[in-house]
Amino acid sequence: MGSSRAVTAVGIVGLGVISRQYLETLLSVDSVRIVAVADLDQDRAQAVAQDIDGCRALTTDELMAAPDVDIVLNLTIPEAHADVALAAIAAGKHVYGEKPLAATLADAERIVAAAAAAGVSVGSAPDTVLGTGVQTARAAIDEGLIGQPVSASATWISAGHESWHPHPDFYYLTGGGPLLDMGPYYVTSLVQLLGSVTAVSGAASRSRSTRTIGSGPREGEEIRVDVDTHLTGILHHASGALSTVTVSFDGVATRSAPIEVHGVEGSLVVPDPNTFSGEVLLRTRGGEGWQTMAPSAGYEDSGRGVGLVDLVAGSARASGEMGLHVLEIMTAIMSSAATGARETLRTTVERPGLVPLTPAASWRRD
Template sequence: MGKSLDTGEHTRVGIIGCGAIIAQYLANFRRLDQIELVAVADLDPTRAQAVADDYDGVRALSVEGLLAAGDVDLVLNLTIPAAHADVALKAIAAGKSVYGEKPLAATTAEARQVLEAARVAGVVVGCAPDTVLGTGIQTARKAIDDGLIGAPISATATMVTPGHERWHPNPDFYYQPGGGPLLDMGPYYVSALVTLLGPVVSVVGAASHTRNERTIGSGPRAGETVPVAVDSHVTGVLVHASGALSTLLMSFDAVKSKSPNIEIHGERGSLAVPDPNHFDGDVQVFPLGADDWQNLPVSAGYVDSGRGFGIADLAATPQGTEPRAGGQLAYHVLEVMESMLASARTGSAVQIKSMAARPEPVELTTLAAQVAEVSS
């Protein structure tokens, strides 16, 4: 299905941070010919050693040792949000490119430092989410670009959950500065909206929270409470440069939403877009005058993708070209979210200063490793 991506060489990756999210990256690295995992590090050496014991050819190192390693081309930064900028800056200072979990940094001020340091050092910055490169968002984007719904007018993006403390054994950082539903889950939704509708020029936001503490529901700390220092329900309107208006709702306070995660409404139809926290899913269209929703065939994006495909995409990006899941987009998304929270505090609209280019679309693509599996 589709073309294949083969960079012709490996990107040698070292991971800093061996928490819960690493399992998804490791599973995908095993099937990505473009990525060679060589080292891991964590403040808890036993967690790094556990990964090394389970992944052939991988060394467990100290953070300092990994940064100094000559066989690490790119550092995958899977630390908590508050540490994203510090780790990224140290990796850049060591001459490494960086790909980080979202958000790019806890604040735009820190994020600017990361991008400027990378520019001076001549290294590349990439950032999650790479979910926007999957077949779900990319098929929806192609439908918009092909004019299937006419000129986009508006969008709604909704994420409702009672809170990650119900399943995460160490949820503290979700409720500290740099966390909250907007900075935690918002990157998936705002990145998708920018991919679908283009950059944002201004925002209006409102926010609240219902509880001052949360009770951990699983793991060895079950029953322990953690304080809430951020707003846990955020909503607002994003004004895109195209003129389209997106309404965003991110909540750790409510229970569930029945509506699709993202809907795009145009002059000649509407699109139901799958969960932007996933890489695939059905895209549906309701054309003007139709009687019901219609499923669209998969037509764009990386097939059967998952976390880490953004690194393979970065590796295949020509030198001097901004990666699709790149630092400029991540910075723009972070500024949008930070500005929503600022607007919530002041009650006034906030103008967005950055203007990230809408990332290039992804053709329907099967990665080289998968092509080999199919042909064997």
């Protein structure tokens, strides 16, 4: 992406819980500057703006029309992702959004097509995969340390977000559920590690029709559940590797490694892809047990928003095309679970380039 200014000006739409993490990252980076924020709660927008030098609180429409906004950071709820992204594109602005790219595959396809037609860039979370955890594992695969990759597994189990989130409703509505909420971290990691997916098979279940909020001002309130809350998918990668992903709001906990990758000469344990770092373990054929790998790739000390920084720099490793492919994988898992048939995918994506080991001091201030 390009800008007429040396520093890319960012306008943020949506100032919920996740925005704090983005603000922490972006306010420490010299290549971007937050110039405007918008939220349905104007008081919240005003409160955020007054803490950022040169930032003003606007309505969403005003932010889209603002000539000094180069890129829109879309942190709205999933059901609003497409409307906000398409409005930004129509205004000639680049856009980077929280995952999933959109609540439906059709909307995600519209976003990518509209951006291509307008000549603007689209990026999509998760950008956790650009940290040293997943990228060090990726480097090990690229260097042939496990030989030909054969399989992988990804597992995330919890009792659901209503135990801690004060307003968990959207996790259980269309566009939510454990697959669209947590799945992007795991599926994106599997694509980063093993490449694009050509077909999937899925199964799903739903344990309850309502959930009870466990904390905050609405504690004890029941909310409805409109989506499946336990899903498993088998991913057929174009490389020939097979991977399995299981995500659930219907368990309690798991001791399974977040991600394991197995090749003919070795195996890798990959850290939690909802974080940016963590230990990568390698065990090779004939080796002496599991060895901890030193970080060898990825943005050090990274946080949410590094994908936007990467996009601004012209690398676009957390691209809209990646977000689209990952969303099709997930929606195909859900479709396959509903029909019992294997689903062939229409989209594909090039495996992004490896992130070289990038010291924190080279991309963000202390």
